[in-house]
Amino acid sequence: MYFAKASISVLLAIAILIIGCEKQNSPPVADFTFTPIIGNTDTVFTFDASVSYDHEDEVQTLQIRWDWTNDGTWDTDFSTSKFISHQFNEFRDYTIVMEVRDPKGLVSTRKKAIRVSPSFPVVKTVDKETVNDHSVRIQGEILKDGGSPVLECGACWSTHEGPTIRDQSISSDDPDSSFYVIADHLNSGMTYYFRTYAINSMGPAYGIQVTHTTPGLPVIHTSRIGNITLTSASTGGNSILDGGSPVSYKGVCWSRFKAPEISDPRTLEGPGSENFESLIQNLIPGTNFYVRAYAINSVGVSYGEIQTFKTTSTLPTLYVEAFSMVGRTSVKLFSRITFSGGENILVRGACWSLNPNPTTADPSTSDGNSTGYFPSNITGLESNRVYHFRAYATTIIGTAYSNDIMIQTEPPVPPYVSTAPVSGITSTSAQSGGEITDGGGSAVTVRGVCWSTGTNPFVNSQRTTDGSGNGVFESSLTELAPNTTYYVWAYAVNSVGTGYGNRVSFKTRN
Incomplete structure (x- = not known):
């Protein structure tokens, strides 16, 4: 009995000894790192708690949990994973708390500060x-x-x-x-x-x-000119781009100047970007024109290239405005060229004949080389004859004539004569003469001076014969009586009769 009690005591002592010899368990050591060490609200931070350890247990047996804001509330549960990522949604300074627990339930914590800056929106x-x-x-x-x-x-x-x-x-x-x-x-x-x-x-x-x-001005190109006539031509527009805004109107505009605009005469061909043709009408023959296509959208108007053309030429247009008689054998015509026909006037004037529709092959004048009004002085006509007159204008195209004007010259009358003063007076001679200012519409056949002691002239009295024709002439008076008063008249004879000049008197010397 005693032996049994002793055995039990020994066993108890041995057990107590063994228990006393066992090593005491210690809590784990908490630690962590993170990258990057600074960031912003867009940054995803990576936290690494694998640097934590325990003296009795393997690292992989340790459990980790995290408090991202140090508010006393754990944001994760315990996990044996030592790595975790986190993104902060506010920019400020944070205190990160990490807690590690070993298999026996012992824990430790570690805190670290991190600064989170704001990020770009x-x-x-x-x-x-x-x-x-x-x-x-x-x-x-x-x-x-x-x-x-x-x-x-x-x-x-x-x-x-x-x-x-x-x-x-x-x-x-x-x-x-x-x-x-x-x-x-x-x-x-x-x-x-x-x-x-x-x-x-x-x-x-x-x-x-x-x-x-943004929409821009349309783009348009002017087509070539064709079908040119006296008063018309055809062209158009092509390769039209609307510039991003629909074309509301298009056509061609023209002018006699180098940059026609839509304020000048134009065609209107409607909307759209399709190619088109336009007929230009009511043009002036033989005239240079400038034409270009246009297109209009909501932004404005744009133009194509300027094309030039000349309508075909024609004869000039002219007429006789009026006329007047200048003497008995002269006429003055007043004419006007209203249109050159598209070419330069080379010569203009008047022509006449006793037959209708005279031409430049008949007698004619040359009175300049421009358009507009011009006078023509016509001389050398016969008295009491019906003449036909026309104005004319000549270009490289030809000669154009006005309407035919019929004018009858006045009937002939005796010549108009003036008597020259008497000079060189001696007892038996003197000098005089005269001037025939108008032949009266008939050729002067005889001219000279006649004199008498009476006051009335007579050709069959004493006289001189000093040629014929109009103009100035000189006469010599001879066989005069000394100390006598004489009366002198110039005279001229044509087919109608005799014309006398003014009377001049003088007295011979003793």
């Missing part, structure tokens, strides 16, 4: 819509504020790619998550690049780029 260009020819509506959406309030949002644009707020821009009145702005005063016919933007404390961020081409 994220903005999206949602839509582009044309308002009018010079305005575009841009819609955007703020997807993320980057952890910092959006201070401003809107759209920016430029004619180069990648516009920024340093280029033209407009901000939204309400920087909400969804916004739109209208970009206006855009120039015609330009390609613009647009981006939405959002600005927070970090600066501006941009959405994707969209393009927009």
